[in-house]
Amino acid sequence: MSRVSAAPAQPPAGGRTRAGWLLLPSLALVLVGLLLPLVLLARYSVAQFEPAETAISGLTLENYARFFGDPFYLWILARTLTVALSCTAICLLLGLPAAYVISRVTRPGLKTVLILATVIPLLMGNAVRAAGWMMLLADRGLVNSVLVFGGILSDPVRILYTGTAVVIGLIAVLLPFMIISLQSVFDGIGEVYEEAALSMGANPWVTFFRVTVPLAMPGIFSGCLLCFVLAVNAYATPVLIGGPSFQMMGPKVYEQAIKVYNWPFAASLAFILMGVTLVLTLLSSLTLQKRYGAL
Amino acid sequence: MRPAFLSPQRSFKPAMTAGCAAAFAMVLAPLVAIIWVSFFDNKIISFPPKGYTLAWYAAAWDMPRFRDGFVTSLELGAVATLVSLLVGVPASLVLARGRFRGREVVQSLLMAPLIVPGIVAGAAFYMLLIEFEVLTGIQIATTFTGLAIAHSLIALPWTIRLVTASLLGVDSQLAEAALTMGARPLTVFRRVTWPVIRPGVVAGALFSFVISFVDLEKSLFLVGPGTTTLPIVIVNYLEWSVDPTIAAVATVQILLIAAGLVVTNRYFRLTRAF
Numbered sequence: 139m140s141r142v143s144a145a146p147a148q149p150p151a152g153g154r155t156r157a158g159w160l161l162l163p164s165l166a167l168v169l170v171g172l173l174l175p176l177v178l179l180a181r182y183s184v185a186q187f188e189p190a191e192t193a194i195s196g197l198t199l200e201n202y203a204r205f206f207g208d209p210f211y212l213w214i215l216a217r218t219l220t221v222a223l224s225c226t227a228i229c230l231l232l233g234l235p236a237a238y239v240i241s242r243v244t245r246p247g248l249k250t251v252l253i254l255a256t257v258i259p260l261l262m263g264n265a266v267r268a269a270g271w272m273m274l275l276a277d278r279g280l281v282n283s284v285l286v287f288g289g290i291l292s293d294p295v296r297i298l299y300t301g302t303a304v305v306i307g308l309i310a311v312l313l314p315f316m317i318i319s320l321q322s323v324f325d326g327i328g329e330v331y332e333e334a335a336l337s338m339g340a341n342p343w344v345t346f347f348r349v350t351v352p353l354a355m356p357g358i359f360s361g362c363l364l365c366f367v368l369a370v371n372a373y374a375t376p377v378l379i380g381g382p383s384f385q386m387m388g389p390k391v392y393e394q395a396i397k398v399y400n401w402p403f404a405a406s407l408a409f410i411l412m413g414v415t416l417v418l419t420l421l422s423s424l425t426l427q428k429r430y431g432a433l
Numbered sequence: 434m435r436p437a438f439l440s441p442q443r444s445f446k447p448a449m450t451a452g453c454a455a456a457f458a459m460v461l462a463p464l465v466a467i468i469w470v471s472f473f474d475n476k477i478i479s480f481p482p483k484g485y486t487l488a489w490y491a492a493a494w495d496m497p498r499f500r501d502g503f504v505t506s507l508e509l510g511a512v513a514t515l516v517s518l519l520v521g522v523p524a525s526l527v528l529a530r531g532r533f534r535g536r537e538v539v540q541s542l543l544m545a546p547l548i549v550p551g552i553v554a555g556a557a558f559y560m561l562l563i564e565f566e567v568l569t570g571i572q573i574a575t576t577f578t579g580l581a582i583a584h585s586l587i588a589l590p591w592t593i594r595l596v597t598a599s600l601l602g603v604d605s606q607l608a609e610a611a612l613t614m615g616a617r618p619l620t621v622f623r624r625v626t627w628p629v630i631r632p633g634v635v636a637g638a639l640f641s642f643v644i645s646f647v648d649l650e651k652s653l654f655l656v657g658p659g660t661t662t663l664p665i666v667i668v669n670y671l672e673w674s675v676d677p678t679i680a681a682v683a684t685v686q687i688l689l690i691a692a693g694l695v696v697t698n699r700y701f702r703l704t705r706a707f
Contacts, residue, residue: 157526157527157530158527158533160523160524160526160527161523161524161527161528161539163519163520163523163524164520164521164523164524164543164589164593165524165539165542165543166520167516167520167582167585167586167589168542168543168545168546168586168589170582171546171558171582171583171585171586172545172546172549172554172557172558172586173542173545174561175554175557175558175560175561176549176553176554176557178557178560178561178564179553179556179557179560182560231452232452232455232456232459233456234452235448235449235450235451235452235453235455235456236452236453236456236457238449238453239449239450239452239453240453250698252457253698253703253704254691254694254695254698254703255457255460255461256460257694257698257703257704258690258691258694259460259461259464261640261643261644261647261690261694262464262647262686262687262690263646263647263648263649263664263686263690264647264649264650264664265647265649265664265665265667265668265671265683266463266464266467266647266664266667266683266686266687267463267464268463268668268671269463269467269667269671269675269679269680269683270462270463270464270465270466270467270683271463271466272671272675273463273466273467273470273478273675273680274462274463274466276478276675278477278478278479279478279675280466280469280470280478280480283478283479283480284480287480287481306459307463309459310459310460310462310463313456313459313460314460317456317460318704318707319707321704322704322707325704341441341442341445342441342442342445342446343441343444343445344441346445367550370550371550371551371552371553371650373551373552373649373650373653374649374650374668377668377672378668378671378672388550388552388650391552391553391556392552392556392653392654395556395559395560395654396654401560404556405556405557405560408552408553408556408557409553411550411552411553412549412550412553415548415550419548
């Protein structure tokens with residue numbers, strides 16, 4: 139390693155050892171901003187709750203026991219998972235054709251427009267998109283007003299503050315992630331396999347479902363996983379579109395930490411949330427590796 | 434006989450196009466609704482509108498909380514961008530150069546802010562800051578500093594990803610060659626490395642700004658009086674009323690973000706960021 143400058147034929151090693159300090163600032167940021175906080179959160183999740191006391195005391199599993207012993211919280215977890223699952227399924231249904239069309243568009247200008255139309259909403263922030271759905275779905279919102287104005291409804295129907303509205307709002311939030319994930323795999327597959335299938339007499343549907351989709355399976359998996367994880371952790375959409383009575387896990391963490399000020403319980407909720415996320419990520423990447431080899 | 438458009442040969446393309454149209458309708462509907470409503474000449478949203486006006490933009494700008502939120506978010510975005518570039522670009526240079534022991538671990542650590550859910554990370558960071566305050570008496574939670582650290586952190590993985598992507602496929606021996614020919618490290622950076630990573634850095638900067646500007650979950654725990662970001666102001670307002678004023682505010686955010694991303698796309702194919 140020390141002879142690097144004298145041996146340009148094998149340049150790498152020494153330069154890198156010397157360059158290692160360049161990693162330090164970024165690692166320090168992650169350490170202070172994420173790792174230490176998570177360690178503290180883990181500690182809090184097994185601490186005794188003492189009202190009006192920030193010091194950590196005790197070592198107990200009662201926060202977790204409270205969660206898994208109370209049907210109220212289990213119901214919230216079940217609802218969160220159900221909402222996430224429905225959203226993921228619908229996102230896949232809508233995302234497949236959208237991503238396929240984008241990746242097979244031949245005019246570069248149109249392709250850029252479609253990609254921007256996907257990425258701009260993706261990075262628009264949840265507050266703004268929730269605002270849009272509130273304007274559309276409220277009792278006197280655009281959808282109801284147009285339906286009543288057009289004579290299709292005599293009275294507005296309640297859409298906002300229902301589970302359906304939350305699912306609709308989340309789909310709009312998650313769909314761009316699904317489209318981007320799928321679009322990149324479809325781009326990678328290319329059209330040769332499809333052309334081969336078509337030239338051998340398969341019709342376009344058979345080609346799509348028997349050739350393209352199986353080839354895209356790893357991307358479909360990771361797109362679904364991403365959607366599911368984001369849905370489980372959603373905050374703004376359930377709070378604003380679901381209203382106070384439609385409770386999900388993300389808002390509960392905030393409520394316990396900031397409004398109820400029960401940090402140990404908030405911490406255990408957060409860890410359950412993250413546990414669900416991590417277990418799913420691990421399981422699916424193991425399944426993927428088993429089926430498709432290292433990715 | 435069934436009609437021709439139902440045959441498997443003919444129905445595929447229209448069906449795909451229809452699915453694609455439905456998907457984009459879902460994604461774009463809320464944004465279109467906001468922009469449309471922001472011009473309504475009614476205090477309460479109703480259809481059809483009485484007329485169209487620009488008055489809500491002026492009204493929103495006259496409300497201190499929106500103006501303050503906007504300014505805070507701009508400042509925060511600028512600081513987060515700067516910090517994430519300052520710490521992220523050097524890290525990307527090391528990561529892109531190749532293998533070393535522990536590279537995988539380092540990379541996963543630096544990408545972790547993307548994986549840990551915002552609400553979990555936000556709660557955890559908030560608790561750490563409060564503990565820190567209890568121990569030292571220095572307040573960081575609910576101040577600009579706390580927000581700036583959190584936002585730099587969420588911007589970091591994107592900066593690293595974009596800068597690293599711009600280095601992929603570039604011969605790492607270019608810099609080595611310049612070094613062996615006697616160029617000083619700073620000259621090598623300026624004349625060899627910088628031209629290569631510039632698109633990635635510009636895209637990384639714009640992306641970081643956008644990520645910081647729109648963040649809600651992470652900031653939720655960290656905002657305080659005088660340091661409330663625009664998305665939080667929007668959410669707080671929405672819990673009480675949905676009207677053309679908030680539509681005007683949201684439209685400003687939509688236009689700002691859209692402009693940022695259109696510019697980014699000129700430097701860097703956006704799909705490479707994901």
